[in-house]
Amino acid sequence: MPLTPNREVFITCAVTGAGDTTGRSDKVPVTPEQIAAASVAAAQAGAAIAHIHVRDPETGRGSRDPALYREVVERIRDSGTDMVLNLTAGMGGDLVLGSTEAPFPTDPAGTDMVGATERLVHIAELRPEICTLDCGTMNFGEGDYVMTNTPAMLKEMARQIKALGVRPEIEVFDTGHLLLAQWLKAQGVIDDPVMIQLCMGIPWGAPDDLGTFKAIVDNVPEGWTFSAFSIGRNQMPYAALAMLAGGNIRVGLEDNIWLDKGVLATNEALVARAVTVVQSLGGRVLEPAEVRRKLGLEKRW
Template sequence: MNFDVFVTCAVTGAGDTADKHPDLPVTPAQIADAAIEAARAGAAIAHIHVRDPRTGKAARDVALYREVVERVRASDTDVVLNLTAGMGGDVIFGQGERPLPLDPAGTDIIGPLERLAHVEELRPEICTIDCGTMNFAAGDYVMTNTPSMLRTMAARVQDLGVRPELEVFDTGHLVFVKQLIKEGLLDDPVMIQLCMGIPYGAPDDPLTFMSMVHQIPENAVFSGFSIGRHQLPFVAMAALAGGNVRVGLEDNIYLDRGVLASNGQLVERAVTILKAMGARILTPADVRAKLKLVKH
């Protein structure tokens, strides 16, 4: 059991959820407000994606990130910002016997340094790196992160003094994390996020989760979450396993059955669960000390 837990709130994500939740944060102002709301509810870290304000679809425009970051930093609420670097690795193959050319409507594949353009400019304390390629949900979509791409990203993030949160969706991704450590591309403490229940990565049953926990590198700090209805049960699961927790509308839009949530409500529920288990909720200052973060 981890009795000193930090909560991350993933406030909007990149999925097609804008039409499923009328109050999903979409504009930079809404995303910044959601991060502040989550922090006031007890989240130490806000995990940030941005969306096209006109369509609600996932975006990677540096200007959108800039507005979110500036709004949060100008507020009177302290929170550690964790910007995704996962955008720009989307490949959608053509269907059936014609996998090429790639589907231009959904494919968005760019170089690894371009994927870090917003991190380079804005210097958040944390950014995510997805640690492997994966068949992500249905159809012909592949989340693409080759070993050379990931090495390039890890090296640049290390140079910038930004702490990478290594998003691990399956057991092989942990193998690659250990390889990056061996190559000196990750500084201590290594920060890992176990992402459970995403098709077609590691399922979110307890045995699979604990098998991955047992493969966490020594001295690494980890969090764990699941998507959908298992998000809140995984608050307890992650803490019992010795880790930290993540909630938020990126991974689950409901507070209770049929009841849409806000980010603040999900964080409040997580805090209630953790405190009932006897855990102390870490502040942003605690997390900075624990993870040796650098404020730029």
Template structure:
């Protein structure tokens, strides 16, 4: 622990809904554009500077990438006059579900959603959020036949298009090789300074969220990069402290964890408030959206 350089100023990202099958386990997970926008507002008022946004089919709660749904969310946020940095996912459209262990083909059509880089970025191009995430790699994602699929050529093209749009990419790294791929993209001239990454820990079968793996990843991050980190489920809130101790920023939210404590379902605001409490108890100052924009050289899009 002696080599750690704890953060003194931190920002909080709240990932408000995600694309996982959490809606059946908690009625607090937002589904409709109104609910998602309200969760973003709640998180911002609780202390989150950045809101990370997925959208869902309002009727079924299943993950969606319809640009019209993103537009509805953004319009409600704009009307609220509550300031926050908008961060869209660009992960949708990179999903392969194989048929079975013995017959991988044909693919499972219901779960597979594979489109090109340009289509994956349609909502980003239309609405120009300040940040969008790029999932930097391919991996088995949990149990079963689902593979999160992001080839290096797709990532190059997505990074190129995001750069041309003037949107800051947040590179999501789910394993150690993903971080090396992010460094490669930077060396290709496809990511502008300041570089922003997210370490996504504890997701089977990515990087485990033990301290040794986490420190191995943080020690490989270039010193002038800005990073945040999170873990999932019961380790989400402990990772608030872990990320601070390693010199990073914070991510919480119902995308990654639906509980405040054992048996108690959380709202996004609850999780942000707990993160604020932890960070301030460790002597940190929570910075807001204006300071984040200054630090990350973001252009304020609305308000």
């Protein structure tokens, strides 16, 4: 795929994630009320899509409790704010080995491995327009955590997502994940138009250097829609880079808690800055209705 600037850009805001960021920033939303409010604020700032995880309100840790997702979605819908909802389906594939000398039994505090249907319970109930599909297995961080998504698991999850009428956003963390996404498409479990997210700079996935990014973008199949992001201080440079490479933008507190050096960000402030980036580069930010037409989405409310 040639690197041609995208002049019609949609912005996704990943409002909270599941990582250990709540101890480093009081701006990261935790409760369903806070996550819904953050999503609405991001939409008002210019994000067409809200990418949503939920957290245990008591501990702040990532959760896959369908009741928490239901409350977030209902609060957003009751607000009357138009936005495209993208719920994560990444939870339930978490493997934390016991130790370097005794990998088994696994660490029960961090391991959460469940079947395809259980990973999609909240998707089946709430029918968001989009849900994520983490397209591969990889090490994360410096400990013993492994993000676990086998080809068989992904094929079954993709099949169920398709049957629900939800558009999967394929999360590509490394170069081989793009090949796995192409294989899933060839298996007939992903419909056009295919939507992928290039997740750069996450240890130990694809580094966020220009050469690696271009190598991945060059291999995105013709007709696929992609967004891209990097984490930490490279979040905003990647907003510009994604647009210049022909893609769309993701920002938000899931990936970066800072607006400027020493200044904690809010989701809406990050979105507002991304809007400025798009406009400064001669582009236009798409509204939710335009994104639905582009991606073939059905408005759910």
